Amino acid sequence: MRRMSLLDSPSQGSAIHPAFIALKARCESREIVDLDAICIEFVAAFKQFILSYNKPSDKAMSRDVDALIKPQLSYITGGLPLPLAIGNLVKQLKQEINALSDDCTEEKGKQQLTDWLDEFVENRIQLAFQAISLFTRDKLKGAHVVLTYSWCPLVEQTLLAAHEDGVNFHVCVLDSYPCQRGKKLLNSLCKADISCSYGLITSVSHLIKQCRLVLLGCSAILSNGYALAIRGSSQVAMVAQAANIPVLLAAPTYKFVDKVQTFTEGHRSSCTALVSERMEMIPADLITAVVTELRILPPSSAPAVLRAKQLVV
Amino acid sequence: MAAADVDAISASARIGKIRDQFIVDLRQGRIRGTSYHVAQATVNFMRKLVANCKYDTYDELLTLLKTEGRAVTAAEPTEFVVGNMVLRILKLVREEQTRLILGSDDVALADPADALHKLWKAPEVAQKEIATKQLRKATIETINEFLQEMENSRDNISSQAADHILDGDVVFTFGQSVTVDAFLKVAATKRRFTVFIGENAPSCNGKALLESLKSDEKCSWAELRLVEDTDVLPSMPQVTRVVVGAVAVLADGGFVASAGTLTLCLAAKRHAIPVIVCAAFYKLTPKFLSANDQEQFNKLLSPSSVLPFSQASSYGGADVICPLFDYIPPELVTLYIPQTFGIAPSHVYRLLGEYFHPEDIEHNL
Numbered sequence: 033m034r035r036m037s038l039l040d041s042p043s044q045g046s047a048i049h050p051a052f053i054a055l056k057a058r059c060e061s062r063e064i065v066d067l068d069a070i071c072i073e074f075v076a077a078f079k080q081f082i083l084s085y086n087k088p089s090d091k092a093m094s095r096d097v098d099a100l101i102k103p104q105l106s107y108i109t110g111g112l113p114l115p116l117a118i119g120n121l122v123k124q125l126k127q128e129i130n131a132l133s134d135d136c137t138e139e140k141g142k143q144q145l146t147d148w149l150d151e152f153v154e155n156r157i158q159l160a161f162q163a164i165s166l167f168t169r170d171k172l173k174g175a176h177v178v179l180t181y182s183w184c185p186l187v188e189q190t191l192l193a194a195h196e197d198g199v200n201f202h203v204c205v206l207d208s209y210p211c212q213r214g215k216k217l218l219n220s221l222c223k224a225d226i227s228c229s230y231g232l233i234t235s236v237s238h239l240i241k242q243c244r245l246v247l248l249g250c251s252a253i254l255s256n257g258y259a260l261a262i263r264g265s266s267q268v269a270m271v272a273q274a275a276n277i278p279v280l281l282a283a284p285t286y287k288f289v290d291k292v293q294t295f296t297e298g299h300r301s302s303c304t305a306l307v308s309e310r311m312e313m314i315p316a317d318l319i320t321a322v323v324t325e326l327r328i329l330p331p332s333s334a335p336a337v338l339r340a341k342q343l344v345v
Numbered sequence: 346m347a348a349a350d351v352d353a354i355s356a357s358a359r360i361g362k363i364r365d366q367f368i369v370d371l372r373q374g375r376i377r378g379t380s381y382h383v384a385q386a387t388v389n390f391m392r393k394l395v396a397n398c399k400y401d402t403y404d405e406l407l408t409l410l411k412t413e414g415r416a417v418t419a420a421e422p423t424e425f426v427v428g429n430m431v432l433r434i435l436k437l438v439r440e441e442q443t444r445l446i447l448g449s450d451d452v453a454l455a456d457p458a459d460a461l462h463k464l465w466k467a468p469e470v471a472q473k474e475i476a477t478k479q480l481r482k483a484t485i486e487t488i489n490e491f492l493q494e495m496e497n498s499r500d501n502i503s504s505q506a507a508d509h510i511l512d513g514d515v516v517f518t519f520g521q522s523v524t525v526d527a528f529l530k531v532a533a534t535k536r537r538f539t540v541f542i543g544e545n546a547p548s549c550n551g552k553a554l555l556e557s558l559k560s561d562e563k564c565s566w567a568e569l570r571l572v573e574d575t576d577v578l579p580s581m582p583q584v585t586r587v588v589v590g591a592v593a594v595l596a597d598g599g600f601v602a603s604a605g606t607l608t609l610c611l612a613a614k615r616h617a618i619p620v621i622v623c624a625a626f627y628k629l630t631p632k633f634l635s636a637n638d639q640e641q642f643n644k645l646l647s648p649s650s651v652l653p654f655s656q657a658s659s660y661g662g663a664d665v666i667c668p669l670f671d672y673i674p675p676e677l678v679t680l681y682i683p684q685t686f687g688i689a690p691s692h693v694y695r696l697l698g699e700y701f702h703p704e705d706i707e708h709n710l
């Protein structure tokens with residue numbers, strides 16, 4: 033219903049591609065909430081957009097596509113900034129588009145761009161997830177009891193994969209009102225017969241004593257080593273640090289952003305279509321290490337990752 | 346002979362009845378609400394023993410109070426206030442006895458435990474006999490005085506409020522504490538400041554404190570803001586003071602308070618913000634605990650407020666927990682405010698020496 037009404041809306045004009053309209057509707061209805069899923073859907077929408085593109089004979093593809101992208105993006109975000117990781121993706125995609133030679137044919141250009149997008153999802157998300165799962169599994173082996181906060185699909189996948197590989201551990205899931213998103217993680221862990229504890233974020237000091245490792249998700253790592261994560265993560269990391277428990281952040285390199293920030297924006301930072309939860313900064317000194325698909329790194333190595341992945345602007 | 350036996354039986358039955366009634370009240374939560382009420386009920390129970398039970402000498406009275414006190418302390422071991430009050434009454438009875446014998450107020454002189462350097466001139470106090478009637482009357486009077494002191498303690502704490510809160514301060518507190526409520530209200534009659542209140546899920550009693558502060562017409566607040574439990578650390582840069590209540594102040598200078606307070610105190614430490622703990626003397630607990638002694642100080646509430654039972658089938662094997670308390674180590678505390686004047690956590694042990702008799706503490710630990 034919602035999708036239809038958005039399609040009919042005359043104010044949006046016909047310039048917006050239906051794939052983007054559908055994506056925004058699904059994000060707004062919170063059908064997809066996690067950044068990784070949104071990123072994959074975003075790439076899929078972009079692919080559809082590029083495939084249905086018709087190159088006018090008098091324009092070069094690179095400049096024409098570049099100009100067409102802008103309204104699509106501002107429609108999706110409603111004028112607000114994109115989530116950092118997706119902004120990163122868009123930046124790289126634009127580089128790809130600009131790299132198209134002027135005499136590039138429509139077919140060749142489309143092929144090149146969709147290949148790049150496919151490769152992005154495969155290498156930077158899917159394979160990266162697997163690599164991170166493997167790195168984390170070794171850490172879980174010695175940990176026995178691991179604590180996590182709220183729900184992050186990468187953390188969920190990692191825990192399930194490690195359990196499947198025969199690693200034995202107990203998971204403490206912390207959660208917060210009002211969303212209680214951690215219930216989703218708890219449900220899938222229970223289904224897989226992993227032994228779990230569950231409590232609200234105020235129980236952190238009660239649970240942290242039995243834990244040997246804290247594993248958190250995040251939605252971006254900045255070049256000063258600070259991490260953007262769901263509200264409450266920094267507190268959990270702080271209590272863990274006070275109890276001498278290492279804090280690992282699972283972050284594929286596509287979430288590394290060449291940007292610095294040292295504070296959490298106040299109550300103004302609200303949710304947008306693509307950001308369903310309020311976010312905060314985790315200071316770098318509360319993070320023991322970041323698990324990326326390259327290796328396990330200290331947060332201070334964020335600039336090196338940016339360089340290695342050519343994400344520096 | 347037979348009559349004396351019957352007497353003894355009926356006396357012990359009477360004691361048993363008083364004790365059982367108190368324990369049942371305590372367990373069934375009939376003693377409502379705050380630690381103050383629990384403390385008051387315990388002192389009343391001890392007073393009943395002094396008033397109604399049979400004893401001939403001071404030693405008999407002390408033994409009676411010790412045995413019964415130990416029984417009620419053991420009945421509810423995590424309710425520290427009960428044990429504290431038992432110890433406090435024992436100390437008062439000891440003091441009263443020396444006062445009766447010496448006929449002077451120089452109690453410190455009489456009790457060698459109070460002043461080590463006076464040990465050599467400690468008088469022989471135990472030899473003089475006191476009439477039971479006199480002992481009973483004097484002890485009850487002391488206990489009544491003590492109850493009065495307890496009643497005034499909250500006022501005495503809040504009267505110091507304006508010394509610790511300044512105009513333009515941003516005070517962060519967590520959950521609801523009656524003592525903090527009174528403290529902030531008194532401060533607000535003299536100062537204009539902002540209060541951040543940690544919500545404290547699942548009970549969300551921070552909301553209750555917010556309503557209580559808002560409804561007081563005598564106070565004018567710069568701002569009252571409810572802070573979600575996830576936002577404690579991110580909002581700390583705006584805060585200038587942390588004021589919290591305690592359930593128990595421990596011998597090492599640490600304290601026990603609502604779950605979530607540790608996070609607040611760690612955040613305050615991280616931002617070098619002073620942490621002020623308002624706690625009346627009846628919360629002073631002569632025990633050494635750490636975060637590892639969870640079962641000794643913590644209570645686990647029903648998990649239904651965290652995950653409703655109706656959803657239990659989706660989370661089959663999960664162990665859902667809802668702890669009530671946190672232990673906060675002394676290094677995170679700047680100042681305690683009991684009813685007299687503020688003290689540093691490193692000074693708490695001195696107060697313990699003043700309030701309790703070392704011999705009783707030894708048995709208690």
